[in-house]
Amino acid sequence: MRRSGPEIPDPVLFGAFPFNIGFRLLAPDDIRPTAAQRESYRRFTRIGDPVADAVVAMFRRLPTGVGRRMFELAVEQGIEAVDDPPGELTAFFAQVDAMPYWVDPHKLELAARVTARTGPWGAYFALPGLALMGGYLASRADKTLMASGNLTEMAPRRLAETANWWLDVTSPGGLGRFAPGFKGILRVRLMHALVRAGMQRRPDWNYDEWDHPVNQSQTVGTLMLFSLANIIGCQALGLRFSPSEKAAVYHFWRYVGVLLGLDPEIIPADEVDTWRLFWLQADYEFLPDDDSRKLAQALLAAGGESLTLDDDDPASRVVRQVFTNYVAAYSRLLLGRSNADFLGLPDSKPFQAAVLLTAAVNRAAEIPRQFVPGATRVSEVLGQRVRQHLIRRFTAVTSGDNTYSRHDKLGDSGRSQSELVG
Secondary structure (H helix, E strand, O other), rough: OOOOOOOOOHHHHHOOOOOHHHHHHOOOOOOOOOOOHHHHHHHHHHHOOHHHHHHHHOOOOOOOOHHHHHHHHHOOOHHHHOOOHHHHHHHHHHHHHHOOOOHHHHHHHHHHHHHOOOOOHHHHHHHHHHHHHHOOOHHHHHHHHHHHOHHHHHHHHHHHHHHHHHHHOOOOOOOOOOOOHHHHHHHHHHHHHHHHHHOOOOOOOOEEEEEEEEHHHHHHHHHHHHHHHHHHHHHHHOOOOHHHHHHHHHHHHHHHHHOOOOOOOOOOOOOOHHHHHHHHHHOOOOOOOOHHHHHHHHHHHOOOHHOOOOOOOOHHHHHHHHHHHEEEEEHHHHHHHHHHHHHHOOOHHHHHHHHHHHHHHHHHHHHHHHHHOOOOHHHHHHHHHHHHHHHHHHHOOOOOOOOOOOHHHOOOOOOHHHHHOO
């Protein structure tokens, strides 16, 4: 169905293969917004998360560490466990504890099982190779990552923490109030507010070029990467999803968006909304620069380490190189030649052929999975076990921290500017 209102040209990103064909073939409707809708969306580039930002301001008001301890107690046991909680903390937990009326527990359960079924294909390819690698094309969002420096050193831990958070959130039951996934979302929301506070105090933060730090547009963009990019990325490797399964995944991430503090107006409600969000992101956010290339290179190296854990024996070096080339080939096929060249991804035709062969094998294997009774359930259980083993192992070795408390210093106004990142 054609959108009403004056037409606006498609984003530059959609002018090159595979995006010029992909969005027309895969999008379930006309995803182009009107000019008025585009302007309405862009106002979210100037908005943070007032409720979480108020909690960070509370941290600064209280003695060092007191605010974090109250927050953690409320995360683990509920706001009722905190004696005389400050109003900012009460408001935060009143918001996250109020489940929206439209949340369907059955869809949340189905989405978790569907994501578990993606197993290593989601964890080791769609997540890093498309969602995160493609996300680095959004150069404004890259600025907070670049501010921390030490890209090569930090990339493995960032990848591990992101993968571990994704695993907790999407595991069956992960969105229960006291489940690891739910608690992880609250901690990431606070971390976003802490980073935002630190970036706002940097004298070199360029609001005209980079917008409000960690703003709503950037946060909802990550939501899109975990939903749409994961589905597309796994489909590219031959996995199949029914319409009801895809609908459940989009419903799942809509609820995650609420918990992350996004304005309900900007959260996509279904697949069509998410594709339109992709159009808007491509039009405004996906403008790569030199920082995009640096982050992509650091991520590519970290992906190899995630499989071999940085062992230095000859066999591990070979495995690391093969895996790195395979992921790069996968990213190149999905992001397209121009984007891949810009990010500095190697162009290996043999590895690209291997990715295509993998997709063909998986697609054939999916046929009996769809029709043999119990096969889908077996796939879900095995996929969950594999991704748990791989991600937990990588997180342990990289000393990943699921509390993100190292960012607390960003909320401390007493720190010097040189200590505001890291």
